Amino acid sequence: MEQYKKEFIEFMVQCDVITFGDFVTKSGRKTPFFINTGNFKTGAQMSKLGEFYAKSIKQYFTEGFEVLFGPAYKGIPLSVATAIALNNLFNIDIVYCSNRKEIKDHGDKGILMGGKPKDGDRVVIIEDVTTAGTSIHETMPILKAQGDVEVLGLIISVDRMERGTGEKSAFQELQQQYGLKTRAIVTMQEVVEHLHNKEFKGKIIIDDVMKQKIEEYYKVYGA
Numbered sequence: 001m002e003q004y005k006k007e008f009i010e011f012m013v014q015c016d017v018i019t020f021g022d023f024v025t026k027s028g029r030k031t032p033f034f035i036n037t038g039n040f041k042t043g044a045q046m047s048k049l050g051e052f053y054a055k056s057i058k059q060y061f062t063e064g065f066e067v068l069f070g071p072a073y074k075g076i077p078l079s080v081a082t083a084i085a086l087n088n089l090f091n092i093d094i095v096y097c098s099n100r101k102e103i104k105d106h107g108d109k110g111i112l113m114g115g116k117p118k119d120g121d122r123v124v125i126i127e128d129v130t131t132a133g134t135s136i137h138e139t140m141p142i143l144k145a146q147g148d149v150e151v152l153g154l155i156i157s158v159d160r161m162e163r164g165t166g167e168k169s170a171f172q173e174l175q176q177q178y179g180l181k182t183r184a185i186v187t188m189q190e191v192v193e194h195l196h197n198k199e200f201k202g203k204i205i206i207d208d209v210m211k212q213k214i215e216e217y218y219k220v221y222g223a
Contacts, residue, residue, distance in 0.1 A: 050081030
């Protein structure tokens with residue numbers, strides 16, 4: 001596993017973004033882990049988060065692209081932080097863009113803000129996590145309405161690796177439906193691999209009991 005992935009996993013634990021215990025998801029599933037990217041909330045945390053996204057994008061989207069699109073609302077700060085990090089770390093200067101939930105009818109009119117995609121642009125969408133893929137289904141028509149743009153792929157923080165409504169994950173369904181390259185900074189398999197029986201700041205985050213609970217969860221809900 002790449003070093004930046006290990007650092008990102010520990011960064012999530014440190015920021016209480018990923019926690020382990022007994023939780024119930026919005027869909028009613030009882031899960032032994034919970035991911036809340038809303039806990040990235042300080043300037044220092046967002047700066048570091050942007051760097052992790054930038055490193056992952058540099059690894060997975062080697063063909064290059066012109067626009068980084070962050071769907072409203074969580075994608076807005078992600079697109080800004082990551083665009084800055086791509087420039088600072090790799091001297092890659094790309095346009096960031098996001099959509100509004102409501103069309104603006106004065107000043108900077110329209111549904112988009114930031115650098116609007118134009119004909120020939122290649123776009124990568126940036127998100128926090130993907131469960132049902134709702135924001136992507138909303139985003140694709142908006143991007144296609146801008147002209148002859150190519151949506152290369154989607155980058156998220158954590159691939160939960162669990163089923164959506166069918167046998168595949170929402171991540172896999174998006175890849176199949178739109179022909180996207182779908183990538184994550186880390187997968188839950190990598191999280192478990194890195195944290196199992198490893199002491200982090202004086203505490204074992206995933207012991208044998210918790211690992212068993214996660215494995216049982218994936219027997220039922222794994223994609």
